[in-house]
Amino acid sequence: MFIPALKVRSIWNWFTPLDGCPRCSYAYERETGYFLMATWAFNYGIIAGLGMTVALLVDHFFQPTLTRLILIVCIPMPICAFLFARHAKALYLAMDHYIDPHRNDLKSSKPERSGE
Numbered sequence: 001m002f003i004p005a006l007k008v009r010s011i012w013n014w015f016t017p018l019d020g021c022p023r024c025s026y027a028y029e030r031e032t033g034y035f036l037m038a039t040w041a042f043n044y045g046i047i048a049g050l051g052m053t054v055a056l057l058v059d060h061f062f063q064p065t066l067t068r069l070i071l072i073v074c075i076p077m078p079i080c081a082f083l084f085a086r087h088a089k090a091l092y093l094a095m096d097h098y099i100d101p102h103r104n105d106l107k108s109s110k111p112e113r114s115g116e
Contacts (some may be wrong), residue, residue, distance in 0.1 A: 001028060001093070002086050015085055017093075028093060038092030039085070046088070047081045057058065 001017050005115050017035075020027045029035065055073045058064065064072065 001090055012081075016064060017089060035081055035089050038089045042088035042092050043085050047077055051077045052082070054105065 002072075003013050003018070017028045020030075051073050055069060058072055059069055
């Protein structure tokens with residue numbers, strides 16, 4: 001779905017999926033802004049939930065000062081969000097394709113009449 005990680009040469013290459021599947025030409029992006037939900041709901045939601053979980057667990061078990069707790073949680077979160085962005089788009093595309101697949105090869109739902 002993306003350029004392989006070792007061949008990425010810019011931030012644009014990291015975040016932008018290919019135009020379509022190399023095998024079947026399935027278009028990944030249905031319309032402009034298609035992956036906004038992936039960015040907001042999946043990426044930010046999962047990273048924020050993970051950050052809150054880690055913060056609560058670290059606070060419960062180790063009782064660090066507030067400054068240390070913020071540093072422990074807030075420094076890795078942007079790095080994790082950057083690394084998870086591609087996975088969020090892939091998960092969103094898989095979920096959307098499962099719920100509402102769009103294919104060009106679907107025939108019309110009208111039954112054909114014979115004998116006319």
